[in-house]
Every structure is written in structure tokens, then in C-alpha cells.
Amino acid sequence: MSDATLAPAVALTGKVDPAGGQPPRIRPRASGEDWVMRGAIALLAAYFVVTLVLPLYTLLIKSAEDKDGNFIGLANFARYFADPALTQSIVNTVTVSLIGTVITIFLAFLYAYALTRTCMALRGLLRAVALVPLLAPSLLPGLALIYLFGNQGIFKGLLMGHDIYGPIGIIIGEVFFAFPHALIILVTALSVADQRLYEAADSLRASPFRIFMTVTLPGCRYGLISAGMVVFTLIFTDFGVPKVIGGSYNVLATDVYRQVIGQFNFQMGAVVGLLLLFPAVISFTVDRIVQRKQVALLSARAVPFQPQPRPVIDRTFLIISSVIAALLLLILGMAFVGSIITFWPYNLAPTLKWYDFTRLGTDGWGPYFNSLRMAAMVAIIGTAIVFTGAYLTEKSRGAKGLRASLHLLAMVPLAVPGIVLGLAYIFFFNASGNPLGFIYNTMVILVVNTICHFYTVCHLTAVTALKQVDAEFEAVSASLKVPLYRTFWRVTVPVCLPAILDISIYLFVNAMTTVSAVIFIYSANSKLMSINAINTEDAGNTASACAMGMVIVATSAVLKGLHSLLVRRMQRRTQAWRRR
Amino acid sequence: MSINQGDAYLRIDHVSKSFGTFEALTNVTLEIYAGEFVCFLGPSGCGKTTLLRAIAGLDIQTSGRIFQGGRDISALPPSQRDFGIVFQSYALFPNLSVADNVAYGLVSTRRPKAEVEGRVRELLTLVGLGGQEQKFPSQLSGGQQQRVALARALAMSPGLLLLDEPLSALDARVRQHLRSELKELQRKLKVTTIMVTHDQEEALAIADRIVVMNHGVIEQVGTPLDIYRHPGSAFVADFVGHMNFLPVERVAADRVRFGSFEFTAPVNGNQDATATLCVRPEDIQIRNVIPGQDNSLKATIDHMEFLGSFCRAELVVNGGRHLKADFSINAMRDLSLEPGQEILIALPADRLRLFRGDAHV
Numbered sequence: 001m002s003d004a005t006l007a008p009a010v011a012l013t014g015k016v017d018p019a020g021g022q023p024p025r026i027r028p029r030a031s032g033e034d035w036v037m038r039g040a041i042a043l044l045a046a047y048f049v050v051t052l053v054l055p056l057y058t059l060l061i062k063s064a065e066d067k068d069g070n071f072i073g074l075a076n077f078a079r080y081f082a083d084p085a086l087t088q089s090i091v092n093t094v095t096v097s098l099i100g101t102v103i104t105i106f107l108a109f110l111y112a113y114a115l116t117r118t119c120m121a122l123r124g125l126l127r128a129v130a131l132v133p134l135l136a137p138s139l140l141p142g143l144a145l146i147y148l149f150g151n152q153g154i155f156k157g158l159l160m161g162h163d164i165y166g167p168i169g170i171i172i173g174e175v176f177f178a179f180p181h182a183l184i185i186l187v188t189a190l191s192v193a194d195q196r197l198y199e200a201a202d203s204l205r206a207s208p209f210r211i212f213m214t215v216t217l218p219g220c221r222y223g224l225i226s227a228g229m230v231v232f233t234l235i236f237t238d239f240g241v242p243k244v245i246g247g248s249y250n251v252l253a254t255d256v257y258r259q260v261i262g263q264f265n266f267q268m269g270a271v272v273g274l275l276l277l278f279p280a281v282i283s284f285t286v287d288r289i290v291q292r293k294q295v296a297l298l299s300a301r302a303v304p305f306q307p308q309p310r311p312v313i314d315r316t317f318l319i320i321s322s323v324i325a326a327l328l329l330l331i332l333g334m335a336f337v338g339s340i341i342t343f344w345p346y347n348l349a350p351t352l353k354w355y356d357f358t359r360l361g362t363d364g365w366g367p368y369f370n371s372l373r374m375a376a377m378v379a380i381i382g383t384a385i386v387f388t389g390a391y392l393t394e395k396s397r398g399a400k401g402l403r404a405s406l407h408l409l410a411m412v413p414l415a416v417p418g419i420v421l422g423l424a425y426i427f428f429f430n431a432s433g434n435p436l437g438f439i440y441n442t443m444v445i446l447v448v449n450t451i452c453h454f455y456t457v458c459h460l461t462a463v464t465a466l467k468q469v470d471a472e473f474e475a476v477s478a479s480l481k482v483p484l485y486r487t488f489w490r491v492t493v494p495v496c497l498p499a500i501l502d503i504s505i506y507l508f509v510n511a512m513t514t515v516s517a518v519i520f521i522y523s524a525n526s527k528l529m530s531i532n533a534i535n536t537e538d539a540g541n542t543a544s545a546c547a548m549g550m551v552i553v554a555t556s557a558v559l560k561g562l563h564s565l566l567v568r569r570m571q572r573r574t575q576a577w578r579r580r
Numbered sequence: 581m582s583i584n585q586g587d588a589y590l591r592i593d594h595v596s597k598s599f600g601t602f603e604a605l606t607n608v609t610l611e612i613y614a615g616e617f618v619c620f621l622g623p624s625g626c627g628k629t630t631l632l633r634a635i636a637g638l639d640i641q642t643s644g645r646i647f648q649g650g651r652d653i654s655a656l657p658p659s660q661r662d663f664g665i666v667f668q669s670y671a672l673f674p675n676l677s678v679a680d681n682v683a684y685g686l687v688s689t690r691r692p693k694a695e696v697e698g699r700v701r702e703l704l705t706l707v708g709l710g711g712q713e714q715k716f717p718s719q720l721s722g723g724q725q726q727r728v729a730l731a732r733a734l735a736m737s738p739g740l741l742l743l744d745e746p747l748s749a750l751d752a753r754v755r756q757h758l759r760s761e762l763k764e765l766q767r768k769l770k771v772t773t774i775m776v777t778h779d780q781e782e783a784l785a786i787a788d789r790i791v792v793m794n795h796g797v798i799e800q801v802g803t804p805l806d807i808y809r810h811p812g813s814a815f816v817a818d819f820v821g822h823m824n825f826l827p828v829e830r831v832a833a834d835r836v837r838f839g840s841f842e843f844t845a846p847v848n849g850n851q852d853a854t855a856t857l858c859v860r861p862e863d864i865q866i867r868n869v870i871p872g873q874d875n876s877l878k879a880t881i882d883h884m885e886f887l888g889s890f891c892r893a894e895l896v897v898n899g900g901r902h903l904k905a906d907f908s909i910n911a912m913r914d915l916s917l918e919p920g921q922e923i924l925i926a927l928p929a930d931r932l933r934l935f936r937g938d939a940h941v
């Protein structure tokens with residue numbers, strides 16, 4: 001019997017080395033299932049190539065071509081830098097980004113400190129209020145600022161003769177827009193403090209100020225760097241705020257738009273787009289390094305910090321954070337008021353006429369339903385792709401190189417500003433001869449683009465959730481001869497359901513509010529609400545633009561509310577097995 | 581070509597496994613017989629889990645072959661092998677009830693529902709968890725979870741049961757209790773079982789044979805008694821049970837010198853001029869030692885440690901060398917032993933082992 005059983009083994013492992021040196025390597029045989037998974041991974045990689053790599057490559061090529069498509073090297077860049085009117089935008093963008101970042105981080109740090117390190121009242125409410133800007137498209141703060149500080153603004157006097165249309169408006173709007181992003185990072189950073197360090201400092205009788213400087217600040221320095229980078233990148237590349245309130249103060253994001261949509265100068269648009277990419281790539285790289293260090297910090301065995309009541313400090317921070325929250329609400333509230341007043345500031349009678357979109361033009365509520373449809377598709381399809389993709393990269397056997405490169409590709413979208421991605425999509429999908437050109441001018445390209453735009457955060461959420469799932473589930477099901485897709489569906493998905501829901505609501509809200517990426521690639525029959533708001537504002541109808549913004553906010557808020565309800569119900573239903 | 585596979589159910593043939601440049605297993609060869617309970621024992625990082633995972637096909641070896649029931653499984657994916665496995669984490673599906681966990685593999689074989697239910701009940705009764713079918717894993721204690729994992733691993737009646745430190749997450753009492761239950765269950769089912777552990781006491785108590793591993797190689801394979809009585813190397817001698825090591829010089833084929841003392845020592849292969857003599861604390865004789873008796877020597881009691889059923893004394897011999905010796909409470913009382921006292925002890929020649937001189941000091 002031994003002969004019969006040995007024969008296939010020899011065939012399998014190749015012939016024995018005649019020199020008798022290295023024994024023959026065993027080449028693991030893949031099961032049918034392994035092949036299916038590898039096929040899926042390859043498919044996902046191809047998807048990334050088509051929706052991310054090739055468009056960005058086309059953008060790069062475009063920047064080195066003349067109008068007739070001839071290669072001219074860096075000539076476009078030379079022309080760009082020779083034109084002071086254009087390079088002024090770089091200075092402008094850096095200026096507002098730096099100032100905006102400093103203010104945002106300062107305010108967000110105070111707020112995060114109040115939420116995590118004090119026992120002030122209303123922490124739950126204040127946390128919720130701070131996240132409200134996430135529900136709004138970025139043009140909304142711009143619109144509100146027109147009502148607050150514009151030519152007919154209530155607080156115009158506060159500007160002492162300065163014009164809100166320009167750097168001041170951009171900075172205020174961007175702070176509103178970027179605040180919750182900074183807050184989330186800083187709250188996380190401040191939550192992982194080690195109680196023991198504070199006890200040690202206390203026992204050494206260090207003053208509160210010294211404790212703050214020697215324990216608190218160093219403890220969250222990575223969080224501060226990371227938040228700073230994220231905020232800088234957000235402001236640097238944002239399109240909505242400067243589009244609405246920038247006036248004649250040009251920044252790079254609006255330059256791209258003007259070059260491409262205004263002057264049909266695609267090559268120069270590509271050049272500016274690449275400039276926009278640089279700081280994003282740098283901050284992305286720094287952020288990755290910082291995050292790696294942060295992880296090391298997190299995995300240390302720390303005793304979680306429990307804030308002690310300190311009446312004076314608690315009350316002070318309650319005042320500070322209430323003021324900040326009030327300002328955030330003021331901006332949102334002003335946009336709302338703007339949308340329900342007959343004729344600002346002359347006729348303050350409330351009206352719903354600005355919401356009567358049908359009366360305003362041919363589109364009516366069409367863009368709203370387009371937005372809903374797009375957001376729903378992005379949420380459903382996007383979540384499926386992201387979660388399956390993360391599962392494949394995390395849990396499949398073999399194909400190591402492919403899996404690693406997939407993971408890397410999933411990180412790239414974070415470094416690509418929406419406006420750059422949108423531009424890249426025009427160049428790639430609109431090119432004559434692209435067999436995929438048929439999706440241009442359809443809803444599909446908007447969905448594909450938006451999924452790509454927001455991929456990274458979702459991927460990281462999914463990977464984090466999957467890493468918390470026992471690594472041996474796949475091994476157990478293999479030993480029980482249960483196909484992997486069954487375990488995926490019956491165990492992995494239910495266990496990761498909270499993360500899956502988080503991903504889908506994140507995708508939905510972002511798809512609802514996004515402007516920058518889709519502004520280049522929407523078509524007449526796939527116009528979105530957020531874009532309609534921009535166009536309406538362009539046409540001078542600020543009140544209706546506000547109304548559209550508010551409809552988006554309301555929709556996002558309702559969905560977010562449904563999401564929380566769903567999560568709460570699910571927790572009740574699954575608390576039997578979910579350990580907290 | 582004729583290769584004698586004997587009656588081995590599982591044959592591991594020159595298996596090596598590298599992670600990059602690091603070799604976690606080097607040329608491991610081992611045979612395991614049907615119905616045997618084998619323990620892989622060794623310090624942390626010695627490659628026990630690596631070997632177990634190679635057998636399961638979860639991390640396939642770099643080279644070498646593995647045969648199970650005469651079938652070459654060297655390169656097969658885990659789904660094409662025949663084994664049940666219990667991990668240290670148990671890897672129970674948290675969202676499925678105990679019954680669904682155990683039935684997990686049965687259901688996809690498309691057996692009739694009633695048959696599956698019957699089998700699940702039978703398995704749960706077998707592991708002493710009857711009546712807990714509808715609970716979720718998080719509602720069970722660690723020991724109960726371990727039993728569910730065991731029932732699930734046994735559900736498909738695998739030919740081979742693999743256990744990776746299944747008891748190490750439990751506290752000492754539960755652990756002892758479960759380990760005897762596990763042994764009993766295995767004897768009843770006669771399923772060939774491999775258990776990984778780094779707890780030598782556990783291995784001695786439960787295994788039919790122990791495979792002692794160190795640095796990715798097998799140091800010794802044998803029955804618990806064999807391993808304990810006749811350790812094949814100083815490493816095994818030290819790792820399994822307690823052991824005294826004395827540096828000695830050889831004076832004749834079967835005689836060694838330790839300071840001013842000369843002993844008759846076994847001839848167990850080692851013929852170097854200098855060697856290490858090993859003796860277990862409990863083998864040191866204290867009663868009825870006559871002066872001048874072979875292998876006797878004087879010792880001073882440095883201090884004593886009371887360990888319940890016996891007493892461990894730290895002895896000083898030959899002006900400075902320390903020896904541990906275990907005395908029964910009776911001996912202690914009869915001889916009224918006290919620290920500082922000088923006594924006569926003997927090292928019985930048939931209980932001594934000799935290893936390489938630099939092996940251990």
C-alpha cells in the first residue's frame with residue numbers, strides 16, 4: 001500500500017534533489033475555494049486599477065501634454081509657475097489652510113479635552129452637536145456666512161470694514177467644516193490616556209499646569225499631528241466653501257474648476273490638480289507613520305483614564321464648549337433661517353417658497369431623488385465591495401503579494417482630493433476609445449467615483465472590525481468541511497454588523513453631501529442636489545441654495561437617526577451573545 | 581520501492597518549516613499510532629503550535645511529508661484533511677447558540693434535521709453539557725466553552741483530534757478536572773489525539789506518549805514514565821520535573837568523581853572526561869544510609885520548604901554545591917531534621933543520569 005500512496009506525493013513535490021542538499025519544497029495545494037477567493041481578489045485588484053489607478057495615471061499624462069495631445073514634458077508646469085496670477089493661488093491656499101488648521105485644532109482640542117477629561121454636564125449633547133457639520137455639504141457654511149456677514153449681514157459690523165468674501169469667509173467656513181473631523185481624532189487620542197501616569201504625577205505633587213504640559217500634551221501629540229494633517233488637507237483641497245464665499249480670492253481647488261469648466265483648459269487643470277495632490281500625499285504619509293506609532297501607544301497595557309470632578313475647571317470647560325457648540329449651531333441655524341425668510345433683510349416673513357424647487361427651474365426635485373438614489377447605491381454597493389474586499393485581504397489563504405498590494409491600493413483614495421479624483425475621471429472615462437466610456441454621463445460613474453473617493457476610511461473600519469474577530473474561525477470551518485462563504489455569511493457578517501452599518505451610513509451621508517468629486521462628472525440627467533445648490537447659488541438665488549442644503553442636512557440627519565435606532569434595536573436583540 | 585509505514589496512523593517525515601530565514605521546525609520525524617493520546621511539550625516558542633498547524637494544513641510545512649492513514653496529506657488544504665481542532669481561544673461562533681455551534685459542520689452535510697439534533701444532544705451529553713443547548717457562548721464559563729469547542733471538534737467524528745493548549749485559559753482547579761475528563765473521553769472514543777501544552781505536569785498526567793520539543797527539534801519521544809525516569813537529554817531532564825545537576829569527572833567507565841566523592845554512575849552512552857550528573861530531588865535517599873555505603877555523601881541542611889505532602893530541603897554538599905532533596909513528612913519527623921543539621925544521604929546509582937559536561941550547571 002505504501003507504494004501506491006507515495007507515488008502522488010513524489011509527483012506533487014517534484015523530484016528529489018540528486019545532490020541531496022535542499023529537501024524538496026512542499027507546494028501547498030489550493031482548494032477550489034482558495035481559487036475562488038484568489039479570483040475575487042484579482043477581480044478587486046482589477047476594479048481598483050480601473051477606478052483609481054488608470055484615472056490618476058491619465059491625469060498625470062494629461063499634465064504633460066499640449067492641447068493636441070503631444071507630449072511636452074514639464075512645459076505646462078513652467079507656464080503655470082511663470083504666471084503670477086496662478087501662483088498667487090498657492091500662497092492663498094497655504095495661507096487659509098494654515099490659519100484655518102491652527103484655529104480648528106485649537107478649538108477642537110479644547111472641545112475634545114472637555115468631552116474626555118472633565119466631568120462637565122451635557123457631555124452627550126455637546127458631543128452630538130459637534131458632529132452636526134458632518135451632515136452638511138461644505139457649501140452650507142459659506143451660504144450661512146453670507147447671511148451673517150455679507151453685504152446685508154446681521155453681524156457685518158463685526159468685520160470692521162473687511163469683506164466676508166475672501167480669506168476671512170473661507171477660514172470661518174472651513175473651521176466649521178473641518179471641526180468634527182479634528183474632534184473625532186482628538187477625542188480618540190485623549191481617550192487612551194493612562195490613569196497611572198496621572199496618579200504618578202499627582203503623587204509627585206506636580207501642578208495641574210505641569211501635569212498638562214508633561215503628561216497630557218505629550219500623550220496626545222500623535223493625535224494632534226494626525227488631526228492637524230487631516231484638517232490641513234481637508235481645507236487645502238475643499239471646494240465648496242471657497243466656491244461660495246471666496247469671492248475673488250482664488251485657491252487651488254476653485255482654480256481647477258475655473259480652468260476646466262470655465263476655460264476648457266484641461267491641461268492646466270491637470271497641473272493644478274497635481275499641485276493639489278502634493279500636500280495631501282505628504283500629510284497622508286506623515287499620518288500613516290504617526291498612526292503606526294499611535295498603535296504602539298494604544299497596545300500598551302494602560303489603565304483607562306477616569307476624570308475626577310473639578311468644579312471650577314468643569315464649569316469653565318462647559319462654558320467654552322457651549323460657546324463653540326453655539327457658534328456651530330449659529331452657522332447651521334442661519335442657513336436654515338436664510339432658507340425660510342421671504343426676502344432678506346427687507347421682508348422677514350417666514351415662507352416655504354424657497355423650497356418649492358419645481359418653480360425654480362426645470363429640474364425641480366429631480367436632483368434630490370438623484371442624490372437619494374446615488375447615496376443609496378453607494379451605501380449598498382460600496383459597503384458590499386469594501387467589506388468583502390477587506391475580508392479577502394484579511395482572511396484568505398495564500399496570494400500574499402496580491403493581498404498586500406490590495407491593502408495598499410485601498411489606502412490611496414485618502415490621499416486623493418475629491419476634485420482631483422473627479423478631474424481624473426473626466427480624463428479617463430471621457431477619453432475616446434475607452435470601452436468603459438458608456439458609463440460617462442450616467443449615474444454609474446457618480447456611484448463608482450463616490451465609492452472610490454470614500455473608500456479608505458471604510459476599508460480601515462472593516463479591517464479593524466475583522467481583526468477583532470477570532471482569527472481561527474476560518475480554520476475551524478475548514479476542519480468542519482464547511483465552505484468559507486457560509487461562515488462569512490453566518491458568522492463573520494453578523495459579528496461585524498455594527499461596523500457594516502457604520503460603513504454604510506458613512507457612505508450614505510458622504511454621498512449625499514459630496515460636491516467636489518462629482519461636480520466634474522455629473523450630467524444633465526444625473527444632477528445631484530448638492531451640485532444643484534452650487535448652481536443655484538451661482539445664479540444668485542442664495543435662499544434656495546440654503547433650502548437645498550437644509551434638505552440634504554435633514555435627509556442625512558434622518559438617516560443617521562434611523563441608523564442609531566437600528567443599532568440600538570440590534571444591540572438589544574443581540575445582547576445575549578455580544579460581550580460589551 | 582518499499583517504505584515501511586508500520587502501523588502509524590500519522591507519520592511526520594522530515595518536516596521543516598521556515599518563516600523567512602527563521603527555522604521554526606527542523607527535520608521533525610515522528611509516528612503517531614491510532615488511538616494514541618500524544619502531547620507536544622516544550623517551552624514557549626519551541627514550535628509546538630507550528631507543528632500542529634502543519635498537521636492541520638493551516639500553515640503548511642516548507643519541506644517534508646505528512647501521511648495520515650496512509651494518505652499523503654503534505655500539500656492538502658485543511659478542508660481536504662480529516663481532523664477536528666480546538667484552539668486556545670476556542671474560536672466559538674459568538675452569534676450561534678451552543679447547539680448551532682456543535683451542529684455547524686453537521687448541517688452542511690445535509691443530514692436530516694432530526695439526526696443532527698440527536699447527534700448534537702449526544703455530543704453535549706458526552707461532554708457534560710446536556711440541557712445547555714440554547715445558551716450562547718458568552719453565557720458560559722471558560723470550562724463550559726472549552727467543552728463546547730470539544731464537542732464541535734468531535735461532531736464530524738474526525739480521525740484525528742488536535743488540541744492547542746485547550747486548558748491554558750482556565751484556572752488551576754477547573755484545569756485539573758477537565759484534563760482528567762478529556763483523557764477519559766479520549767479513551768472512550770479512541771480518537772487519535774494530539775495536544776499541545778507547555779505544562780509538563782499536564783503532559784505527564786494525560787499523555788500516552790510525550791514528544792518533548794526544543795528550538796524546533798524533537799528532543800525525546802516516550803511514555804511519561806520513560807521521559808521522567810530516563811530523560812534523553814539534560815534539556816528534557818530539566819524541563820520535565822525537578823532535577824539536580826552536578827559537574828563530575830569520569831574516573832572509570834561506570835565511576836565518576838564529584839569533589840572528594842566518588843559515585844557509581846550508569847553507563848548511558850556518555851563517555852566524556854567531564855560530564856553532568858543528574859538526580860531528581862525525590863530520588864535522593866535519606867533513610868537507612870550507612871556510612872561508607874556506595875554513593876553516599878555528607879550534606880548539611882541549609883533550609884527547608886514545607887510543600888504540603890512533602891518537604892523540599894536545600895542541601896549543601898562538598899563545601900558549597902547546592903542540592904534539592906524531597907523528604908516525606910514521616911522521614912522528617914522520624915529523623916527530626918532541622919536546618920543546620922549534618923546528614924548522610926545517598927544517590928542511588930540506578931536513578932542517576934549522565935549528560936554532556938557543558939549541558940547544564
Ligand SMILES: Nc1ncnc2c1ncn2[C@@H]1O[C@H](COP(=O)(O)OP(=O)(O)OP(=O)(O)O)[C@@H](O)[C@H]1O
Binds near residue numbers: 627
Ligand atoms: N507566522 C510566523 N511568522 C514568523 N515567525 C513565526 C510565525 N509563527 C511562529 N513563528 C515563530 O516560530 C517559533 C515557534 O512558534 P510556535 O507558535 O510554534 O511556538 P509554540 O511552541 O507553540 O509556543 P507557545 O507555547 O508560546 O505557544 C516562534 O519563535 C515564533 O516566533
Ligand SMILES: [Mg+2]
Binds near residue numbers: 628629630776
Ligand atoms: Mg503555541
